[in-house]
Amino acid sequence: MTLNAPGRHNALNAAAAVAVATEEGIDDRAILRALESFQGTGRRFDFLGEFPLAEVNGKPGSAMLIDDYGHHPTEVDATIKAARAGWPDKNLVMVFQPHRYTRTRDLYDDFANVLTQVDALLMLDVYPAGEAPIPAPTAARCAAPFAVAGKWIRSRCPIRPGPRRCWRQS
Incomplete structure (x- = not known):
């Protein structure tokens, strides 16, 4: 998996998002696509x-x-x-x-x-x-x-x- 936002803090945020999405029953492929396409938020790196x-x-x-x-x-x-x-x-x-x-x-x-x-x-x-x-x-x-x-x-x-x-x- 590749993230578009650098930093350990962003990797930890992504891990938490994966855990919540998995718990909610979201398909693994959809989770991966969402994380790989996420461009971040304005004015954060x-x-x-x-x-x-x-x-x-x-x-x-x-x-x-x-x-x-x-x-x-x-x-x-x-x-x-x-x-x-x-x-x-x-x-x-x-x-x-x-x-x-x-x-x-x-x-x-x-x-x-x-x-x-x-x-x-x-x-x-x-x-x-x-x-x-x-x-x-x-x-x-x-x-x-x-x-x-x-x-x-x-x-x-x-x-x-x-x-x-x-x-x-x-």
């Missing part, structure tokens, strides 16, 4: 394309752009691990925008630990999602551990534009 880079470490290269809405450290961790497992020899550059001031404040340490797994980080300002600003970690504070390790790519992006627009502005 959503492959947006690959684009050429002029040079990476002295040779022509490319970068894949993957969009994932993970906004909790556990989800971000699963996405990073899936990318590492699928492309172990590639550098992992992440554009990350914390979602909600309260979540960023409450899970700051967890985010910091998870995000240290990437090779470079472009940290956007916190997306408020309807929350009024509160004293919470700013993008600069969130990125501080990465600046020390030489992994932080500064962002000049305001809060509202999405990552695609910020990518062009940076």
Whole structure:
């Protein structure tokens, strides 16, 4: 069986779906066809394309752009691990925008630990999602551990534009 979504977490989800479908009496061939044709859900490890880079470490290269809405450290961790497992020899550059001031404040340490797994980080300002600003970690504070390790790519992006627009502005 082949899944169209990488990562251990997706394999576990598929196994659970097989168990439930089998328990409900669905034909094994139908289960297999459904899993093999499932394209995933929007903004969950959503492959947006690959684009050429002029040079990476002295040779022509490319970068894949993957969009994932993970906004909790556990989800971000699963996405990073899936990318590492699928492309172990590639550098992992992440554009990350914390979602909600309260979540960023409450899970700051967890985010910091998870995000240290990437090779470079472009940290956007916190997306408020309807929350009024509160004293919470700013993008600069969130990125501080990465600046020390030489992994932080500064962002000049305001809060509202999405990552695609910020990518062009940076």
